[in-house]
Amino acid sequence: MVLGKVRALSVHLDSLNQHNLPVFSGGDLVSGRVVVEVSGDVRVKSLDITARGVAKVRWTESRNAGANTAYTQNYTEELEYLQHRDTLIGEERDEDGPEEGLTVLHAGLHEFAFSFNLPQMALATSFEGKHGSVRYGVKAELHRPWMLPIKAKKEFIVFEHIDINTPLLLAPQAGTKEKTLCCWFCASGPISLSAKIERKGYTPGESIQIFAEVENCSSRVVVPKAALYQTQTFFAKGKGKQIQQLVSNLRGEPLQQGKSQSWEGKLLKIPPVSPSILDCPIIRVEYALVVYVDIPGGLNLSLSLPLVIGTIPLHASATRTSSISSSCSSVGWLGLPERPEAPPSYSDLAISEAHRQDCLQGRDGSDEEEPPSVMAYITEFRYLPPPLYSEVDPYPDTMDVSGDVQRPDMCPSR
Structure with missing residues (x-):
């Protein structure tokens, strides 16, 4: 028998979404196949698959301990969400065990199906951060006698769904702040900022409607701005590490002394970003909309409105409710002049x-x-x-002998 070689080993997943990406949630069935391509006959001890889901955190801090000495402290933490192992060919044996009971793969392509269920629990969403990550994947290992194993890996994405159609995430977010600039013994007038958004929960691709009112009574030219920030927090060995990243921003018009500016639904679009991660003990991903006034030569006046980026978009009924409530309350809340529409004729x-x-x-x-x-x-x-409008009642009341009010258009009592 002429021994062949393993030309390729690959892992393929069956469940793909509309973008041809393997995306799953807690409790879903993950199925696929391992494809082995050989040239000639190949003796195989076993073909194993291992599915893992792990959240990892790691960063390093260096500190000086003297004039010429320094030490490095490593902070690491790991949390396992998924552990599954299955043997598709043969049985688990020692690497140097006997060669009896081997499986022979003949020349060509060979496919071996596998399947497993994700745990029925809240899994952490797949994430790649600066100091940590959450990764899920399936690894295949082909073991042959007296040879190193051949490995292949396929990663898949897990989303812990966040439905923004909940009362907490549909509630409006608002705030008001004021600041007075001082320069030695001179004090200028205050700068006031009021801001509001329709709700707390959004999904990537949506636009945030910002309602804001800025009044500049100071002696400087200020600029109102808004920015969406992502905050990544990593925990290891009782210590935290935080990274803040700018996701999206917009800029208003410069505001002269004694002027005011209103944003009546100014749009800030949310780009494709990772959903919020709120339940993982070692990694948190949070978002906030910061509406602020850029003050040259001084500290900015800012308002931070917390956001939650979800995976289940807003329903049609919730959209109508949110738009009606925002349109009814935003004008009065910001102190803008009300201009009701004239009724139709x-x-x-x-x-x-x-x-x-x-x-x-x-x-x-x-x-x-x-x-x-x-x-x-x-x-x-x-x-x-x-009916035609008239100041005169076309049907005046008439009293009958019983004392009841009777109109000509009413049917007589029987």
């Missing part, structure tokens, strides 16, 4: 009598008499033309 709402009769007769246009239904009354009420 009756001539714009009135329809022709012929159109009303057609609607009352039904879709088929037949004039046959049918017993009245609730839908007929609703349709008649909907398509009635509005």
Whole structure:
């Protein structure tokens, strides 16, 4: 028998999303296959797969302990979310064990299916940070007698779903601050800032509507700005390490002395970012919208509004509720002048009598008499033309002998 060689070993996952990426959540079934390509006959002791999900944190700090000495402190922490192992070919043996019971793979392609379930628990979302990461993957190992094992790995993504359609994440976020600039013995007027957003929860790709009011009573020219920040916090050995990154920002117009500026729904788009990670003990990913006033030569006046980036987008009903509540409350809350729309005129709402009769007769246009239904009354009420406006009551009250109020349009009592 001519011994062959292993030409390729690869891992393929079956469940792919619309972007051809393997994405899963807690409790999902992960299935796939290991493909082995050999040229000639190959004796195999075992083919094993190992699935792991691990959150890791690591950073190093160096400190001086004297004039010429220094020491380095390593901070590491690891948390395991997934551990699964399965043997697809053969049995687990020692590397130097006997060669009896080996499996022979003939020349060509060979596929071996596998499947396992993710734990029914809150898994940490896949993440890559500066001092830590959360990674999930499947590794295949092909063991042959008296040879080093061949390995192949395939990573997959896990999302811990965050539904932003909850009362906590649909609640508006708002704040107000004021600051007075001082220069030695001279004090200028205050700078005031008020800001509000429709809700706390958003998903990547959405735009945040910012409602803000800035009033500059100081002697300097200031600029209102807004920025979305991501804060990564890593924990190891009882110590924390924090990294803040700018995700997106926008800039308003410069504001002269004694002027004010209003943002009536200024849009700040959220780029593709990692969802918030709030339940992992060693890694946290949080977001905040910072609305601030850039003051040259002084500390900025800023408001921080916490955000949660989720994975389940806003439902249609929640969108209508949020937009109605924001439009009703934003104007009064910011102190902007209210400008209610003029009501429509009756001539714009009135329809022709012929159109009303057609609607009352039904879709088929037949004039046959049918017993009245609730839908007929609703349709008649909907398509009635509005009454003509008049200061004089066309139906004055008349008193009958019994003392009841009687109108000509009311049916007589039987």
